[in-house]
Amino acid sequence: MAAGQSGSPIASFGVGYAIAALTIAAVDALEAFIPSFSDWLMDTFSSPWLHLGVLGILIFLVIGFAGIGRQLDSRKVALLVGGSMVVSGLWIFTSTMILALRGGM
Amino acid sequence: MLREALLLIHPTFGVLAAMAALWVLVEVIRFDPAGLWRMKTASLLVAVFLVATWLAGGLWDDTYFDAERDFLEKGSWAFYGNTGMEMKEHLFPIIMLLGLYLPISVFRGNLATDRGNRLVVGVASVLIVLGVLAMEGAGAVLGLSVKIGLMQGGSM
Numbered sequence: 001m002a003a004g005q006s007g008s009p010i011a012s013f014g015v016g017y018a019i020a021a022l023t024i025a026a027v028d029a030l031e032a033f034i035p036s037f038s039d040w041l042m043d044t045f046s047s048p049w050l051h052l053g054v055l056g057i058l059i060f061l062v063i064g065f066a067g068i069g070r071q072l073d074s075r076k077v078a079l080l081v082g083g084s085m086v087v088s089g090l091w092i093f094t095s096t097m098i099l100a101l102r103g104g105m
Numbered sequence: 106m107l108r109e110a111l112l113l114i115h116p117t118f119g120v121l122a123a124m125a126a127l128w129v130l131v132e133v134i135r136f137d138p139a140g141l142w143r144m145k146t147a148s149l150l151v152a153v154f155l156v157a158t159w160l161a162g163g164l165w166d167d168t169y170f171d172a173e174r175d176f177l178e179k180g181s182w183a184f185y186g187n188t189g190m191e192m193k194e195h196l197f198p199i200i201m202l203l204g205l206y207l208p209i210s211v212f213r214g215n216l217a218t219d220r221g222n223r224l225v226v227g228v229a230s231v232l233i234v235l236g237v238l239a240m241e242g243a244g245a246v247l248g249l250s251v252k253i254g255l256m257q258g259g260s261m
Contacts, residue, residue, distance in 0.1 A: 008213055008214065008215070008222075009209060009213045010209065010210045010213055010214045010222060010225055013206055013209045013210070014206065014210070014225065017202055017203065017206045020202055021199045021202065024195070024198055024199055025199075028195045047163065047166075047167055048166065048194050049159075049162070049163040049166050049167070049194045049197075050163060052194075052195060052198040053159055053163075053197075053198040053201060053202075056198045056199070056201075056202045057202065057205070060202055060205065060206070064209070073221065074214075074219060074221030074222050074224065074225055075221045075224060077221070077225050078221065078224040078225040078227075078228045081203070081206070081225060081228055081229060081232075082228040082232060085199060085203060085232050085236070086232075088199050089196060089199065089236070092192070092195050092196050092199075093192065093196070096188060096191045096192055096195065097188065099191070100184060100187060100188045100191070
């Protein structure tokens with residue numbers, strides 16, 4: 001296989017990772033800014049840590065096994081994985097800090 | 106006893122995961138097809154340790170953190186402690202998922218011939234190391250915040 005080609009589970013699970021990470025960040029932002037949504041999640045899962053991980057694993061596995069984005073170039077997969085991690089991390093950091101500064105924790 | 110075990114086990118597993126991810130990074134930088142089994146072993150260890158960290162930390166959070174939060178709130182570092190805990194709760198799943206992705210990229214990638222696949226493995230392992238170190242830092246701030254709360258507000 002030539003450099004940069006993919007067509008492997010690396011690509012589809014990489015896409016799955018990126019979508020899962022961005023979804024976790026989006027849910028986190030919703031929790032930070034919509035208290036009723038956060039309360040509903042707490043009532044449903046009865047835990048502040050379980051739901052994001054379970055949601056992420058489900059998205060990651062479904063997209064990975066479905067083979068979405070399978071033909072993506074592996075260099076683009078590296079960029080997608082790294083970029084989504086950094087963007088999601090900064091997003092979560094920002095929403096947590098805004099919530100903390102508002103005294104909402 | 107379970108309290109101390111969960112409290113000590115989850116950062117320990119986290120550090121072991123970071124060390125295993127660093128091992129993967131070293132193997133992928135100096136890639137040798139004969140040493141692929143080492144990379145596969147280390148990538149599996151990353152996934153196992155990160156899931157164990159998530160479960161142990163989560164169980165501790167569920168079972169014991171409410172009592173610790175009462176002490177934390179009495180100290181002048183309450184803001185930092187609460188922020189650190191929120192970061193750990195919400196940021197860690199992203200790191201754990203990357204830990205699950207790492208063995209997939211190592212086992213299913215064509216690392217010997219495809220530099221792009223090696224780049225994916227390198228990026229994932231670097232971000233796991235940095236992410237886990239950030240979580241360890243947040244945990245240290247949280248622990249210090251509880252200690253300050255205990256000193257300023259009362260004792261257990």
